Amino acid sequence: MLNTKIFQIKALRCYVTAVAKTKLSPNNKFGQQLLISCKRPEFNIDRHVDDSKFGSVPLASNRWQHRKSKGDFFIINSTQDEEQRQTEMLSLDTFLQDNTIEFNSELIKNLKTEFDIKQLTYIQSTGIPKIFTGDHTIIAAETGCGKTLTYLLPVVQKIIEHKKSTNMNNRKFNTPLSIILTPGRELATQIGMVAEKLCKGTDIKIETILGGNTKKLMMNPEFKDVDIVIATFGALSKLVTTGIYRTEEVQCVVLDEADTLLDDSFSDKLCHFLKKFPFHLQNERSVGTQMLLASATMPTNITELLHKVIDVTTIQEVVSPNLHKLQPNVEQRFLRMNKGDRPSNLLNLVKRELSKNHPLLIFSNKSATSDYISLFLNNSGVNCLNLNGDMLMKIRLGRFEQFQQGMCDVLSTTDIGSRGLDTQRAQHVINFDFPLHVSDYIHRCGRIGRVGNFSKSVVTNFISSGREIGVVQRIEHAARTGGLLPNVNANIKGIINKQILKDMEQIKAKTTDDFF
Incomplete structure (x- = not known):
């Protein structure tokens, strides 16, 4: 039993490396370029699906809520060169x-x-x-x-x-x-x-x-x-x-x-x-x-x-005609994994990219996670800068410039690093925490594949929770149909407040029903 468990852990740690090597062929058996490559080849497609109604298109991520889905992945291939x-x-x-x-x-x-x-x-x-x-x-x-x-x-x-x-x-x-x-x-x-x-x-x-x-x-x-x-x-x-x-x-x-x-x-x-x-x-x-x-x-x-x-x-x-669409010049990888396996997978991926001299940006949803990633990587022998909104100005000032000037090749940050910053050096974005809003995903991906950057650009997404899977399914549907990304509302606080009010109304209604 113990040997089986050890084997499963090693397999989970190695599959991110396997995906990073992109052994999947970006072409189908007829030599046509695939739009989406999947671990399960029955979900591969080489052209957009006409039916744009959500739920009507088979998705590789449809069964990702199940515990046995861990280890599955799909890749939205880059379809536009320089x-x-x-x-x-x-x-x-x-x-x-x-x-x-x-x-x-x-x-x-x-x-x-x-x-x-x-x-x-x-x-x-x-x-x-x-x-x-x-x-x-x-x-x-x-x-x-x-x-x-x-x-x-x-x-x-x-x-x-x-x-x-x-x-x-x-x-x-x-x-x-x-x-x-x-x-x-x-x-x-x-x-x-x-x-x-x-x-x-x-x-x-x-x-x-x-x-x-x-x-x-x-x-x-x-x-x-x-x-x-x-x-x-x-x-x-x-x-x-x-x-x-x-x-x-x-x-x-x-x-x-x-x-x-x-x-x-x-x-x-x-x-x-x-x-x-x-x-x-x-x-x-x-x-x-x-x-x-x-x-x-x-x-x-x-x-x-x-x-x-x-x-x-x-x-x-x-x-722009490309507003609220997936970047066609950026390869985007979606990896389903346990939350506890993310640090080891991150370390393997970062070391592999640094061996190729590829600078990276690592995004988290919270400042505490950004701090943890920086400490974890530095303690593991990887030089990593940290940038988040909770840092004192005298500490935070110049962090991004250090990354831009090549003093460090890894930057751990929150969404504060995703808004408008011109990261010409970065070639790889890792979403350690997958964003819970489509607008945040757009901005994070936009740190790479920018005008003037001719290198191959890749986004790797670690998917662990049910809420993350819901957003991934919407993004995958847009990729398969060639449509606009849904629910691109940048007023994040407004979305949260509306959800809180909705939850309060549901609790109130339930309390009233229980009372009568």
């Missing part, structure tokens, strides 16, 4: 010739030299001219397609033109012309670095403000000329309330990762802050403010949230 991706892009030179916008020569030079951009993605070639018109605009597109430059380029160009045509001598210190708000410090830092590179050689002055030291900024403020402020929402809100930063000349407000900023956790304070800007006068260029929103997912109640501060009928949309 050459195919290039065909969807537009030459930068062609874009400049076809548009009437006369961009500053330094900006174009920086695009080519600092960013090595020769082609624009769909969202960039369609979004840049739309934003430049001054309309309120939502940029909704898949992760990793260049949304940051989509709004930065026209915003900076308009500031350059405004400074040429207006006397800036009367503008007071700490009075920006544009504000870019983000939910996290790492993202604010990243956008600030992108903006500095884009504005190299121009007179645009950029200031990046991070949370965590706001009290110090309030007690000992700096006053200087600034054109663009990039900040976490909480920090800038306090500095504006205390009068250290002024908003009367702001011509554009950008909400980057708008889905997170419009989550119920932020929405009330954000709406109060946004009421400071005259969005209703955006057509009067000298006094109005333009609103831009950028994200890979959007809350379903976005209209309800924004109508408090803006006429929602004036908002234009620039939407």
Whole structure:
């Protein structure tokens, strides 16, 4: 009995390694590429199924609730290579010739030299001219397609033109012309670095403000000329309330990762802050403010949230055809296993990837799990950085940059590391905890397979609980039918609150029935 148990444990630890080697052929017996490869070949498919009704399509994960399913797996194969991706892009030179916008020569030079951009993605070639018109605009597109430059380029160009045509001598210190708000410090830092590179050689002055030291900024403020402020929402809100930063000349407000900023956790304070800007006068260029929103997912109640501060009928949309779809250029593996087997499987997989010089991101649902993974890997001889929202700022600051600069090849993080961060180095994402919301899965997968990253990209998902299996089945169904991912509502706190209310109503109804 003991020998049998030991054999079962060894088998479970080894099967992740077997899947990592991808011994399954990505082609069927006729040589056609498979969309989905499964341990049980009867679930393999090489083309999308027409019937899109959930429950009508056989799924490899259908019986994963059963204890005997442990050790099963399926793989959503990558069906798009870099050459195919290039065909969807537009030459930068062609874009400049076809548009009437006369961009500053330094900006174009920086695009080519600092960013090595020769082609624009769909969202960039369609979004840049739309934003430049001054309309309120939502940029909704898949992760990793260049949304940051989509709004930065026209915003900076308009500031350059405004400074040429207006006397800036009367503008007071700490009075920006544009504000870019983000939910996290790492993202604010990243956008600030992108903006500095884009504005190299121009007179645009950029200031990046991070949370965590706001009290110090309030007690000992700096006053200087600034054109663009990039900040976490909480920090800038306090500095504006205390009068250290002024908003009367702001011509554009950008909400980057708008889905997170419009989550119920932020929405009330954000709406109060946004009421400071005259969005209703955006057509009067000298006094109005333009609103831009950028994200890979959007809350379903976005209209309800924004109508408090803006006429929602004036908002234009620039939407990618790949929005809320699985990334076709990323291989996605789903492995069913016991919860207790995850650490050993993780260690085997991480060591195998590091032997190939493949940097990894490991995602957890909670900060405590992220801490545990970091400690476990470091104690097992694997150098691993840890990044989560519960860390002190002085400890957290620079962690992501260390990973980006190659000082460490493994980063253990929570969803704080999944929002907007440009992880060009990462080639493999491991979901140690599978996300319980589809929107979180989209953002995590989006850390790899980004524009400019030509290496093979893989997502490996450890599936252990019943709630995780429910989400996996929805994702597998979308992969088999070629449809949109379901229930992509980025308002996570709203979802949780609705579920709590629903549970309370059910308890109340049951209590009433028992009473009578």
